[in-house]
Amino acid sequence: MKQICIFIVAFTLTSCEYFNAKKTTPEAILKEELQTFNWNDVDVYPSFSVCDSIDSKSEKTACFTEILTNHILDYLQNKSIVVTHDVSDTINLKFQVSETGVLSLLNIETDSLILKEIPNIGDLIYSSLDSLPKVFPAIKRGQQVKTEFELPVVIQAN
Template structure:
């Protein structure tokens, strides 16, 4: 019987380590959460009011891009542009949309031939941004966030 008490006492004394609770700091929890966070994806893309009828994330993204492309194309087409040679170029426009829904152009890449044929192309694109409807910013984990994206626009003139 003494051996039984001795074995039970030994087990109880050595098993105390199993009951220790390790405290985790809030910084450690935050660092673990940040490791699982995908910074390059948003839960909802920026959108216009007319894109709200779309139900999927990709559908809203496509609607936003199409609406933006159509607005820029429409504004460029309303201006009478005379060129001396055929153009077939792609404008690469890098946009940024703030967490308040304000759009700004970060970078504008255009071929030198297109720029010499249509010197006011940047002004036309900027003017088309002023006529856009209200933009609702992107959402990440329930918060409005700043986003940046690149939009190619094809310019063809004969």
């Protein structure tokens, strides 16, 4: 009987630990969530309506960049650009898509040869974006978010 009483007392003293509720504040939960949050990745990348039928994230991104690149190149090919030397180089374009789907060109990184041969290349690229189809913004956790990305475009002129 003595052993049973010791067991009940020991069980009562140790079992209280199981019923203690750990109190956390909303700020602590938010802080923990923000630390695990990946700020550099989105759930759905910006896209065009043509790319909506694609399910894979990587294929949807490739579709978006391909349409954007082809649109810029088609626009440049329809312009009569005269060069004195052959040009074959890559231009890095830095874009931003706002939460509302507005595509903005932030920066154009280009070689001095392209600027020498095609001094208005920046204006031409800006003009090409005017006729771009509607852009749907990126989505992160169900919210439309602003994104930035770089797009290399190969310029070839003979």
